[in-house]
Amino acid sequence: MDNRSGSVLVLTNPLDVTADAVLRVLAERRVPVVRLDPGADLHTGASLTAAYRSGNQRGTLRTASRELDLSEVRSVWVRRASPYEGPPELDGQDRRFAASQCLWGAGGILASLPGAHYVNHPWANRAAEHKPAQLAAAQRSGFLIPDTLITNNEHEAREFVASHTGGAVYKPLWNTPYSVNGKPHAVWVREVSGTELTTAIGACPHMFQAKVRKAFDVRVTAIGDCLFGIRIDSPDLDWRRRQDRMRCTPIDIPAPVARSISAYLGEFGLVYGALDFAVTSARDWYFLECNPNGQWAWQPAGTATAIAHTIADQLAKGSAS
Known part of the structure; x- marks a missing residue:
């Protein structure tokens, strides 16, 4: 049994090379690490158990090679775990049911480890x-922000774009997967004119900003x-x-x-x-x-290395300091 007291628990997929950079730093410092992709690993042999009693909480994560006491986890790094989609051998509503139970069950356990330091807590993420919450928080925090309109009203969108003679841009509110002719297609921030705005705006809220x-x-x-x-x-x-x-x-x-x-x-x-x-x-x-939870490994090597070490500092210190 490998009961890694004071382990760092990293929640991410196996192809996350950004996480690898930090894990190498932790390994050099001899900080114990357990890596888990709960959306996939819990369907391929890993198990997760939590027990709650008055005045007491305990839990265990078991994988093919490790057994981890969840009460001893010092930090949790919430990186890029696979979505909870349910066991692939199930179909239809059974798979949807299993996926939702994993999300609310496993996700809830991993977000509630006693004494663990989260980078970041999944609910904060x-x-x-x-x-919209970002813009409201940015205002309260003292940032300058571009004039912004979020609406599904075509008339208001046209008025906003027309009123900004320096130009206006459209940006999606979420990076939703999209495809064109079966190929992945990214929706980039782009400049928009009033002539492009149609009744299709009524399908969902759209975000427009004054061009900086x-x-x-x-x-x-x-x-x-x-x-x-x-x-x-x-x-x-x-x-x-x-x-x-x-x-x-x-x-x-x-x-x-x-x-x-x-x-x-x-x-x-x-x-x-x-x-x-x-x-x-x-x-x-x-x-x-x-x-x-933005990526950073693409930055210049010196900066990326410094970021990796700083994240490792956060994970190694836990919640004690």
């Missing part, structure tokens, strides 16, 4: 993923009190579209922006956040969004 006349973009990776800023120079409105054409260089973060980042993370109870800004030639930083 979910709350922080909603763009930016000089460059900035990605800030925040881990606790540590901030890592990267300036992004790209020919595209949405730099994610053609990352091979962007240039990344470290940048200092102005003190007022750093204070607002701290306040923003506090709003949602986040330890980690990947924040995107559009910066004008006057050096005004406009908050665009924050991914509470």
Whole structure:
């Protein structure tokens, strides 16, 4: 039996190379780690048990090679686990039923480990993923934000776009999987004109923003009190579209922006956040969004290494400090 007292539990899929970078650091420090992809592993031999009594809670995670006392987990890193889809051998409503029970059962157990330090807690992640909530929190935190309209009303959308003579952009409210002719298709942020707006807007809320006349973009990776800023120079409105054409260089973060980042993370109870800004030639930083579980391994090697070590610091310290 491998009862890893004080283990770090990493919830992610087996192909997560970003997680691998942090796990290598933890291995060098001899911090015990257990990796689990609950959406898949619980259908291939792993088991999860929790027992609750007055004044007592205990639980056990068993895999093919390990047995972990869940009360001894020091930290949980919520990364990129597979969705709870149910056992593949089941069909129809049986599989949907099993998937929902896994989500609410296993997901609930793993989100409620006594004394564990979460990076981030899964419920904090979910709350922080909603763009309307992000914008409201950004306002309270002191950020500049672009004028924004979220609506399913065609008339109001047309008025908003027409009123912003400097241009307006459309961005999806969620990165929903989409395909064209059977091939995956990304929906990028793009400039939009009033002539493109039709009654199709009534199908669901759409998000429109005033176009920021930016000089460059900035990605800030925040881990606790540590901030890592990267300036992004790209020919595209949405730099994610053609990352091979962007240039990344470290940048200092102005003190007022750093204070607002701290306040923003506090709003949602986040330890980690990947924040995107559009910066004008006057050096005004406009908050665009924050991914509470955003990728960072694509950044320059020195920055990515520093981020990996800082995340490892958070996981190794647990909740004691």
